[in-house]
Amino acid sequence: MCGIFAIVNDLKGDAANTVLDGLKKLEYRGYDSWGIAIKPENTSRKREKLAVEKHIGKIGDAKTTLPSGKIAIGHTRWATHGGVTDDNAHPHLDCLGRLAVIHNGIVENYLNFKERLVKSGHRFSSETDTEVVAHIIEEKLKTIDLTTAVFDSFNELTGSNAIGVLDGESETIVACRNGSPLVVGVDENHHRFFLGSDVPAFLRYTNKVYFLEDNEGVVIDKQGVRLYDLKTKREKPLRLRRLDWNLEDAEKSGFPHFLIKEIHEQKQTIEKAAMTNQRIIGDVAKIIRENYKVVFIGCGSASYCALAGKYFFAKAGIETQTYGAYEYLPFSTFADDKTLVIAISQSGETADTLIALKQAKKNRAKICAVVNARGSTMERLADFIIPVGAGPEIAVVSTKAFTAQLISLYMLSMAVNNKVNQAMTDVKRFSNHLRKWLSVSLIDSIIEKSKSLMDMEHIYVIGKHLNFPGALEFALKLKESSYIHAEPFAAGELKHGVITLIQKDTPCFVLASIDEVKGEILSSAAELKARGGRIIGVAPFESDEFDCLIKTPDAGDLTFIYNIIVGQLLGYYLGVGRGADPDKPRNLAKSVTVK
Numbered sequence: 001m002c003g004i005f006a007i008v009n010d011l012k013g014d015a016a017n018t019v020l021d022g023l024k025k026l027e028y029r030g031y032d033s034w035g036i037a038i039k040p041e042n043t044s045r046k047r048e049k050l051a052v053e054k055h056i057g058k059i060g061d062a063k064t065t066l067p068s069g070k071i072a073i074g075h076t077r078w079a080t081h082g083g084v085t086d087d088n089a090h091p092h093l094d095c096l097g098r099l100a101v102i103h104n105g106i107v108e109n110y111l112n113f114k115e116r117l118v119k120s121g122h123r124f125s126s127e128t129d130t131e132v133v134a135h136i137i138e139e140k141l142k143t144i145d146l147t148t149a150v151f152d153s154f155n156e157l158t159g160s161n162a163i164g165v166l167d168g169e170s171e172t173i174v175a176c177r178n179g180s181p182l183v184v185g186v187d188e189n190h191h192r193f194f195l196g197s198d199v200p201a202f203l204r205y206t207n208k209v210y211f212l213e214d215n216e217g218v219v220i221d222k223q224g225v226r227l228y229d230l231k232t233k234r235e236k237p238l239r240l241r242r243l244d245w246n247l248e249d250a251e252k253s254g255f256p257h258f259l260i261k262e263i264h265e266q267k268q269t270i271e272k273a274a275m276t277n278q279r280i281i282g283d284v285a286k287i288i289r290e291n292y293k294v295v296f297i298g299c300g301s302a303s304y305c306a307l308a309g310k311y312f313f314a315k316a317g318i319e320t321q322t323y324g325a326y327e328y329l330p331f332s333t334f335a336d337d338k339t340l341v342i343a344i345s346q347s348g349e350t351a352d353t354l355i356a357l358k359q360a361k362k363n364r365a366k367i368c369a370v371v372n373a374r375g376s377t378m379e380r381l382a383d384f385i386i387p388v389g390a391g392p393e394i395a396v397v398s399t400k401a402f403t404a405q406l407i408s409l410y411m412l413s414m415a416v417n418n419k420v421n422q423a424m425t426d427v428k429r430f431s432n433h434l435r436k437w438l439s440v441s442l443i444d445s446i447i448e449k450s451k452s453l454m455d456m457e458h459i460y461v462i463g464k465h466l467n468f469p470g471a472l473e474f475a476l477k478l479k480e481s482s483y484i485h486a487e488p489f490a491a492g493e494l495k496h497g498v499i500t501l502i503q504k505d506t507p508c509f510v511l512a513s514i515d516e517v518k519g520e521i522l523s524s525a526a527e528l529k530a531r532g533g534r535i536i537g538v539a540p541f542e543s544d545e546f547d548c549l550i551k552t553p554d555a556g557d558l559t560f561i562y563n564i565i566v567g568q569l570l571g572y573y574l575g576v577g578r579g580a581d582p583d584k585p586r587n588l589a590k591s592v593t594v595k
């Protein structure tokens with residue numbers, strides 16, 4: 001939520017454009033407004049005010065009119081406090097125009113400060129919680145140095161926050177983290193320094209990074225980056241690490257959108273997820289065999305992955321529990337030192353999942369994080385990390401991270417019964433078929449199907465057993481990408497009420513596999529058909545109950561993943577056809593770091 005990007009020592013003096021380009025890479029984190037502040041160069045006046053540009057709307061092809069300069073800071077916003085206006089866009093300045101503050105998170109106690117600051121004469125120009133931070137620091141700077149003023153101010157804020165502060169006078173950026181992600185990048189020659197809320201912002205310059213931990217701060221100037229403990233204010237060694245991500249990971253590489261690029265990347269990412277984590281999966285399987293109670297948690301797509309995990313584990317003979325992380329707290333009291341909580345997350349920063357994990361940890365549960373992004377808070381909380389390795393997922397709608405997580409849970413469920421080799425064979429076969437099936441002719445048929453659904457207001461999706469979490473995810477992809485109301489149901493639920501919704505020609509997707517419930521799901525399809533529903537089968541077989549079929553390969557228990565990929569593709573092409581932005585759906589942000 002909210003993207004942060006800054007550069008220090010842009011040698012060509014083009015810091016504003018560098019920040020603008022970086023923000024474009026981060027727009028998936030928030031896109032209702034953006035802004036940049038720069039210290040103009042070629043000025044003899046040390047006290048020259050910062051120059052600022054802010055706009056509502058997406059960055060898209062925006063250009064900046066800011067002057068040249070070597071140090072700049074920028075932000076893409078996902079509004080929390082204050083409407084979507086130019087004034088509420090970040091950065092926010094102090095009264096003197098010396099400091100520019102950008103922020104990710106919510107300052108829960110901002111009203112306490114605001115009243116006092118207004119009384120002592122500070123002028124506010126926005127309704128945001130962020131602006132108080134600029135004025136608190138301004139006030140403290142009257143008596144103490146910049147670093148102490150920023151660290152002390154940050155320590156007084158409550159909530160999960162990350163801030164970046166550009167001081168025009170000393171040409172320094174000071175940044176602090178507690179609960180919201182921040183990462184520092186350093187180029188090969190140690191000349192240029194970057195600050196971001198995510199690596200893609202500066203991946204074109206460097207993959208040498210340091211992910212800040214909670215209660216750490218950095219001071220960045222043209223001499224370099226210094227790392228501090230925010231509480232003791234002591235300097236700490238900065239241990240940079242090199243990520244195995246490359247530039248193509250953060251570029252569209254010839255695809256019109258990140259979403260369709262990432263859907264196609266599943267031809268590699270699914271197999272990679274299965275191959276790379278065998279040792280750690282073996283370790284987690286061992287714990288599960290020691291009679292740990294297994295609880296899966298996640299939010300959104302990740303919660304559907306958790307539900308699929310429950311089915312995988314049932315097939316492996318192990319009873320597990322699944323919760324949307326936002327509903328876990330009442331049940332966290334049952335977690336104890338024989339509980340393994342498996343948290344699923346693309347970002348590793350989802351506030352609800354982190355809160356649930358912290359609670360479980362308090363009760364001495366062991367934590368396993370099945371995550372995609374690296375250096376996340378969730379990784380730090382975890383006893384075991386299964387990094388699913390799908391690479392940066394830039395589209396807001398999750399696809400490749402989700403399927404890499406699914407495969408990781410499948411591998412884990414098989415590992416519990418020492419069937420990793422069989423699982424590996426299944427995944428290899430799955431991926432080989434995926435590479436052939438996800439072809440031009442499939443895309444053509446999906447585009448044709450999308451055209452026939454373009455004007456629909458309601459779509460229903462049913463599935464049973466593994467195809468039930470499949471139906472949940474399928475419908476979410478349609479909703480997020482195309483804004484069509486798509487409602488998923490467990491096939492067994494139909495007769496208990498929801499069948500009233502079916503009218504003549506209502507599109508009903510029926511997700512099916514060649515499994516023990518094939519007959520039952522076809523009976524449900526027949527019931528929908530009898531009420532006039534237009535039945536679109538997504539399955540590896542033909543049936544008289546289907547008015548038409550999008551055929552998927554038969555991959556046993558993994559068939560439902562192909563069925564989900566059909567939903568990803570339909571969502572994408574419906575979204576494009578209906579004029580939505582598939583990479584940045586309205587009202588959403590990639591990583592939900594607030595409750």
Ligand code: F6R
Pocket residue numbers: 299300301302303344345346347348349350353396397398399476480590591592
């Ligand atoms: C859906 C989607 C969201 C996320 C959810 C959790 O396409 O992306 O539903 O799955 O916000 O996010 P993570 O996985 O980062 O914890």
